[in-house]
Every structure is written in C-alpha cells, then in structure tokens.
Amino acid sequence: MASTETERPPESGASPAGGAQGAERDDAAELAGLEAGLDALDTRTQARTPLARTLREKALPPAVAVVLVLALWQSAFALELKPDYQLPSPLMVWDALAEEWYKGTILGVVWQSVSRGALGFLVALVVATPLGLLVARVKVVRAAIGPVLSGLQSLPSVAWVPAAIIWFGLTDATIYAVVLLGAVPSIANGLVAGVDRIQPLHLRAGKVIGATGLRGVRHVLLPAALPGYVSGLKQGWAFSWRSLMAAELIATSPELGVGLGQLLETGRVYQDMPLVLGAILLILLVGIGIELLLFAPLERRVLRNRGLLAAR
Amino acid sequence: MPTTLSAQDPAAAAQPRAAHQQDRQRQAGYAARLDGVSKSFGRPGAQQQVLDGISLDVAPGEFVTLLGASGCGKSTLLNLVADLESPTDGTIEVPGGRPALMFQEHALFPWLTAGRNIELALRMRGVAKAERRQEAERLLELVRLTGAYGKRVHELSGGMRQRVALARALAQDSQLLLMDEPFAALDAITRDVLHEELTRVWAETDVSVLFVTHNVREAVRLAERVVLLSSRPGRIAREWRVDIPQPRRIEDAEVSRLSVEITEELRGEIRRHGQH
Numbered sequence: 001m002a003s004t005e006t007e008r009p010p011e012s013g014a015s016p017a018g019g020a021q022g023a024e025r026d027d028a029a030e031l032a033g034l035e036a037g038l039d040a041l042d043t044r045t046q047a048r049t050p051l052a053r054t055l056r057e058k059a060l061p062p063a064v065a066v067v068l069v070l071a072l073w074q075s076a077f078a079l080e081l082k083p084d085y086q087l088p089s090p091l092m093v094w095d096a097l098a099e100e101w102y103k104g105t106i107l108g109v110v111w112q113s114v115s116r117g118a119l120g121f122l123v124a125l126v127v128a129t130p131l132g133l134l135v136a137r138v139k140v141v142r143a144a145i146g147p148v149l150s151g152l153q154s155l156p157s158v159a160w161v162p163a164a165i166i167w168f169g170l171t172d173a174t175i176y177a178v179v180l181l182g183a184v185p186s187i188a189n190g191l192v193a194g195v196d197r198i199q200p201l202h203l204r205a206g207k208v209i210g211a212t213g214l215r216g217v218r219h220v221l222l223p224a225a226l227p228g229y230v231s232g233l234k235q236g237w238a239f240s241w242r243s244l245m246a247a248e249l250i251a252t253s254p255e256l257g258v259g260l261g262q263l264l265e266t267g268r269v270y271q272d273m274p275l276v277l278g279a280i281l282l283i284l285l286v287g288i289g290i291e292l293l294l295f296a297p298l299e300r301r302v303l304r305n306r307g308l309l310a311a312r
Numbered sequence: 313m314p315t316t317l318s319a320q321d322p323a324a325a326a327q328p329r330a331a332h333q334q335d336r337q338r339q340a341g342y343a344a345r346l347d348g349v350s351k352s353f354g355r356p357g358a359q360q361q362v363l364d365g366i367s368l369d370v371a372p373g374e375f376v377t378l379l380g381a382s383g384c385g386k387s388t389l390l391n392l393v394a395d396l397e398s399p400t401d402g403t404i405e406v407p408g409g410r411p412a413l414m415f416q417e418h419a420l421f422p423w424l425t426a427g428r429n430i431e432l433a434l435r436m437r438g439v440a441k442a443e444r445r446q447e448a449e450r451l452l453e454l455v456r457l458t459g460a461y462g463k464r465v466h467e468l469s470g471g472m473r474q475r476v477a478l479a480r481a482l483a484q485d486s487q488l489l490l491m492d493e494p495f496a497a498l499d500a501i502t503r504d505v506l507h508e509e510l511t512r513v514w515a516e517t518d519v520s521v522l523f524v525t526h527n528v529r530e531a532v533r534l535a536e537r538v539v540l541l542s543s544r545p546g547r548i549a550r551e552w553r554v555d556i557p558q559p560r561r562i563e564d565a566e567v568s569r570l571s572v573e574i575t576e577e578l579r580g581e582i583r584r585h586g587q588h
Binding site for chain 2: 035208209305307
C-alpha cells in the first residue's frame with residue numbers, strides 16, 4: 001500500500017481534469033460533514049446508572065430477604081418448634097462463631113479450605129482448558145468423550161470420595177482428586193458451549209487476516225468463546241467448592257488439617273448444632289463471596305465489553 | 313466445458329494510478345488471475361455446479377465489480393479467491409499474497425476495540441508492536457474515524473463499523489481487496505457516503521478491488537469494469553468497461569444509462585431460468 005497522506009494524489013487516474021480541484025475539495029469537505037452527521041446521529045450512548053439507584057435496585061432486595069429469613073428463623077425458635085439443641089436461635093449461632101473467632105482458629109480454617117479450593121480450581125482450569133478445546137474442535141475426540149464429559153456433570157462428585165480414599169488414602173491427594181473430578185467437566189463443557197456458539201463469520205474473518213493454527217486459537221477462538229468459558233468457570237468454581245466440602249467432610253484426619261468441612265464434622269461429632277449451622281453459613285458465605293467478588297464482575301465485564309449487557 | 317467470455321488484455325485494462333506497485337504484481341501483470349475455475353458442491357452423483365469455467369483477470373490497481381442475481385455463485389467465487397474454499401477445477405493465482413476480504417456483515421471482533429481490531433490484523437501480518445498503534449491510527453484517519461480507536465464495536469453505527477472493517481482489511485496491506493456486498497445492509501444515505509469513501513481510499517492506495525454485488529447501480533457507480541455472471545451455474549455472461557470519470561454519483565445520468573442497459577441484460581439472464 002502506498003503511504004497515504006490525506007490529500008488525494010494529483011495523478012489519481014480517476015479524478016477529473018485539474019480545473020475541478022477546488023470543487024473537489026468542496027466535495028470532500030461536504031462528504032466529511034455528511035459523514036460526521038451520520039456518525040453522530042447513529043452512535044449509541046450509554047449513561048451509567050447512579051450509585052444510589054444501583055444500591056436501591058440491587059442491594060436492597062437481598063438485604064430485605066435476609067432479614068425476613070432471620071425473622072422467620074427467630075420466630076420458629078421462639079415458638080420452640082424443636083428443642084433448642086436441635087434448632088438454636090440466630091444469636092446462638094452467632095455466639096458459636098464468635099467463640100471460634102476468639103479461639104483465633106476460624107480464619108485459619110477458612111483459609112485452609114479457600115486455598116485448597118483455589119488451588120484445586122486452578123489445576124482444574126489448566127486441565128480443562130485444553131481438554132475443552134480438543135472436544136470442541138476435534139470431531140473424533142468430541143464423539144469419543146463429549147457425551148461422557150457432559151454426563152460427568154450430573155454425577156455428584158461426593159461419589160468419588162470413597163474411590164479417592166482407596167486410591168490415595170487420607171491425604172491431600174484425595175481431596176484434590178475429588179475437586180478436579182468435580183470441576184474439570186464443568187469448565188470443559190463451558191468452553192465447548194462457548195466455542196459452539198462462536199459466529200462462523202468470526203472464524204472466517206480470523207482466517208482471512210491470517211490468524212490460523214495456534215494463533216487463531218489464541219487471538220480468535222478463545223476470546224470469541226469467552227462468554228461461555230466464563231460461565232463454565234463460574235460453574236466450575238461452584239463445583240470445586242462443593243466437591244471440596246464433600247471431601248473434607250468425609251476425609252478427616254489430623255494430617256489433613258482443619259478446613260470448613262472438618263469443622264462441620266467436628267460440630268456433628270459433638271452434637272453442637274450452633275457450630276454446625278455456623279459452619280454451613282460460613283461455607284455458604286465463602287461460596288457466594290467468591291462468586292460475587294470474582295466471577296460476577298468478570299462475567300459482567302466480558303458481556304459489557306461486547307455490548308451484550310445493555311439490554312438487561 | 314462451455315466456452316466463456318474471458319477478460320480482455322489485462323495490460324490494456326490497467327490504468328496506472330499509483331506511482332509504485334508491488335514488484336511481484338507488476339511482473340505478473342495482474343492482481344488476480346482465474347483460469348477455468350469451476351466449483352461444485354455436494355456428493356459425487358448428486359452434485360450441483362455453482363461456477364463453471366470462470367476466467368477472469370484483475371489488473372493491478374483495477375476496480376472490478378462482479379454482478380449477478382442470487383444463486384450465481386458470486387460469493388463462492390470470492391471465497392475461492394480468498395482461499396477459504398478450493399475450486400473443483402481450474403486455477404487461481406493471487407501473486408500479491410493473501411487477499412483481504414470484507415463481508416456483508418462487518419465481522420469485527422466484538423471483544424476488541426476498533427483500534428485493536430486493526431492492530432490484530434497488523435500483528436498477524438508481522439508488524440512490530442511499537443508501530444502498530446500509530447499505523448492503526450493512520451488507517452482510522454484514512455477512513456475518517458480519527459478518535460474512534462478506543463470505541464467498542466457495539467458503540468459504532470453500521471456505517472462506522474464497515475469503515476473500521478475497511479481499515480482492518482487495508483491493514484493486511486494486501487494488493488487485492490475482495491468485497492462481498494459490504495454495503496448491502498446499510499441505509500441508502502450511508503451507502504452513498506461509503507461509496508464515496510471507498511472510491512477515495514481506492515484512489516489513495518494502489519489496491520485492486522474485486523467487489524461483489526447484486527446492485528447494478530452500485531456496480532456502475534464504483535467500478536472500472538463490470539462483469540455480469542449468469543446463474544446456476546455461474547458463468548461470465550458479459551462485461552462492460554465503465555469510462556465515466558470519478559467521482560461519480562449513483563444518480564448521475566451516465567451511471568443511470570449504463571445501469572439500465574446492464575439491468576436489461578441481467579433481467580434477460582434471470583428470465584432464461586423461468587423458461588424450462
């Protein structure tokens with residue numbers, strides 16, 4: 001391509017005789033003005049919603065729901081539907097958690113589980129991404145393991161715990177094995193769904209600009225599949241966390257340290273219902289917290305960048 | 313195979329516009345050469361022939377429109393030249409390297425900004441990182457979208473998207489630009505403006521254009537040469553040299569006069585299909 005200054009080269013074969021130069025410049029100015037007008041008329045602008053409204057619309061309803069649940073719980077306690085060692089009040093659960101807090105162990109317990117969950121999730125990510133790509137792009141592989149991979153999603157990963165204990169004993173390997181078996185199918189399936197939903201036009205456009213082979217995967221295929229991939233990641237995290245709790249609950253031994261699952265098991269052994277409910281609450285909070293702090297913003301960002309969020 | 317009316321002498325057809333053209337292309341004397349190209353789809357036995365014996369040269373720097381009714385295989389022909397599909401028979405030579413292709417839909421990547429879309433094409437071409445940004449800005453300026461670098465694709469209007477797509481196609485620095493009805497989905501005023509833009513950009517660069525359309529006036533408005541394809545199978549039926557000087561307008565009397573003539577021919581081609 002020739003270097004392109006904004007001025008039209010005089011020898012331009014298509015231009016009329018030299019006398020029309022001035023008129024031509026007017027034409028160009030008129031065209032630029034027309035174009036600017038069209039661009040301005042046709043451009044969509046999006047205003048951000050004010051913070052107060054976001055709070056009112058997004059934060060208030062769940063807060064009200066939580067208060068309602070607590071109120072129901074408290075009234076069930078007050079009516080003594082069950083004896084208080086079976087149905088403690090919200091305050092008793094709070095006290096049990098506070099007691100763990102003052103013992104100074106609770107953060108360690110939460111960290112134990114969260115770090116395991118995070119590590120397991122990251123390993124699952126590394127395993128599931130190439131696996132998902134293979135299933136999505138290679139016909140034979142898809143025919144061979146595609147159905148199994150999506151079938152595995154409906155197998156509760158707690159079913160793997162006995163097998164993992166037989167294989168690995170009461171070790172960290174057992175826990176990670178269960179987490180991986182829970183998370184890998186979700187992430188891989190999410191990626192497959194993401195790749196299946198790519199517009200064929202984008203793949204062709206990638207090919208035309210020379211993004212083929214691995215460069216095509218990196219610059220076109222993966223980014224194009226990102227929305228499906230991210231929802232796979234989200235679900236993969238939920239499955240990691242669930243599987244981790246199942247594994248921790250069953251595989252307890254001193255060498256394994258105390259995670260939230262073991263804390264729950266301790267509560268059961270001592271018939272300590274406030275502790276059991278407190279542990280459940282913590283498990284729930286961590287699960288929700290990571291989803292809200294990590295995956296929800298990630299997903300929103302991906303969708304907003306592509307203009308897929310405006311309608312919602 | 314039936315004989316077809318092939319393109320005339322490419323050297324005579326070439327109007328040298330830009331001072332320098334790629335060496336390989338000048339040596340070859342054409343930006344693309346199709347020789348006896350046929351394409352069939354379907355299994356052996358139940359084949360449908362889409363293109364039959366297409367022979368066509370596009371001269372360096374030439375602007376050719378391929379015109380035809382639906383089913384004449386004009387998009388297939390572009391896919392063949394772009395190497396997205398292979399011909400059943402015949403040869404295609406594109407000496408200037410991988411051609412750029414613009415689609416009817418903008419085909420920009422929605423996960424990248426306008427500027428980054430262009431930079432990706434530059435990167436695939438091997439342009440160094442340090443130069444990409446500047447080059448992308450320059451191309452945006454060329455299509456009069458200065459300042460749109462950071463805009464997301466969904467924030468742009470249809471006409472702006474096609475201009476970014478044009479800039480991305482130019483970023484490939486290919487000697488041949490294939491365009492598959494790129495303005496068909498735009499409103500009339502925007503299309504007029506983009507015709508003017510394309511003519512201007514084509515005059516400022518030394519790129520050859522092979523432009524597919526079913527719109528006769530658009531074909532005449534833009535091209536130096538209009539090639540009419542018949543349908544099922546697509547064969548070259550006739551071609552016209554358009555000597556009306558640029559800048560033309562779609563409503564110019566001369567454009568209309570030639571359009572009427574070509575439309576008559578096109579209607580004749582279509583009518584033949586209803587006769588048996």
